[in-house]
Amino acid sequence: MSSVGEALAEARRLLAEAGIPSAALEARLLLARATGTRQETLLGWPERDVPAAARAAFDALVARRARREPFAHLVGTREFWGLPFAVSPVTLVPRPDSESVVEAALEAVPDRAAPLRLLDIGTGTGCLLLALLHELPHASGLGVDIVPAALELAAANAEALGLAPRARWRLRDAWMPGDAPADIVVANLPYIPEGEIAALEPEVAFHEPASALSGGPDGLDAFRAILPLLPRILAPDGRAFLEVGAGQAGPVEAIATGIEGLRVLPRRRDLAGVERVVVLAAGQIGLGNPASPA
Template identity: 45%
Template sequence: MTGAEALRASIPRLQAEGIADAPRDARLLLAHAAGIAPDRLSLHLSDPLSPEAAARFAAAIDQRLARRPVSQITGQRLFWGRSFRVTSDTLDPRPETETLIATALEEPFERILDLGTGTGAILLSLLAERPEATGLAVDLSPAALDVAQDNARRLDLSGRSEFRVSDWFTAVDGTFDLIVSNPPYIAAAEMPALAPEVRDWEPHLALTPGGDGLDAYRAIAAEAPLHLRPGGRILVEIGPTQGEAVAALFSAAGLASVAILPDMDGRPRVVRGRTL
């Protein structure tokens, strides 16, 4: 069986299960199974698959049919131009989070705090773009921190990054030019309606704080001003309906220049605040 034949057999199976991006997913999984860079796959589609590669591809398709995310099957995800290791202990870094990165890079910073770091994608992307910066990343999950530290090693950023187990600010000391976070923000009532790839495979600790979905923002807003240097910024990702509520929390905490910023699709995505 050639790669092209394997794709023709697998794509309809994925489509039958309601997987919207079946052709893309099948190509990514085939490239992974064959050990080929995804952007080179077209050059090899007429090549016969080895028995080992065919078996890996079949197993990957079975996992995708169970709605396991592609990033967990391949173990990696591209974010801000770099590859990050992903496991079932971390959220899958998503393209909309790049809005937070772009906003952070609009102004200089030297010291960063990343709250609820997961894969470390936010902190490490910012450090990679600012060679003079250093950062601290915290997470309640030791398993997630192991993944983040591994990503730091892979990107040669271990010397400028530190990782601690912390329930938000409990293990945080010092002050920072920039605080960033993509916290759990899905309300408990919204969880059943999530896509199976998210609801059944990603860590619920990183998805929802329960209740109305705002508890993480309440905790962050309460203490962020104590850990920001004068003129420092805080940037948090939000759900599309949470902008006004999170902005009100920031203003009530004494943060200035509070603003709700859109992503590339025009949806509210980031709330910004600043110390005077």
């Protein structure tokens, strides 16, 4: 039997040696999970014994984290837009940066009570679509993904959030003839240049799937595939909000301006100041963006 203080000290050391910056916090959160106790209680009672079964569960979690499995994979959830999302290794763990896509889309909605039709391309956990459905009570939406297990995860998240009646899920790229046009398209497509993935932090490089990360040689393959579909997908007043990586807004807009029937609107930055969201509308090329040729 060991005490809370001893278990935490050992885990802190192992996690710090593995290069995890927030080792102390993560050790507390994992012990709280393994013991079914609040972390504040653990902090205030370091001499308390940790039962053997809880200690074994804690050690297993710490060992996995020391191998740089994402913290979210260990606990099975991640908060996005203030909502809990189940996560798994089949798709990306939702990132705070992606909340910029939700913000940009909501700002463009004049009437939140409207019965809008939403499309989320590369839905993963469903976080973008479900955050929007949470804010737009009369909207309905379709999430598409090429990974079946991601769609199962998204459907389970919709169920858990009480949003399933307004969400549909389809295994495919983007859109099929016969689908209703979308008022809002959101997409966080894979955009990391494939040669850069190995240099990312181990949690991403080794534990998140290439299907969610790799955008091909220059990171833009998925944009080249999806953007030409948007003029047919978007309703006449529809807007598309596309997450991009740092430095990709210009190249993605360049792809868009080469597509007849797409208009580039001003980009949106994330909280770190990175140009994170490219905004497109159905219409004439370049008219909405002062930086684009008129």
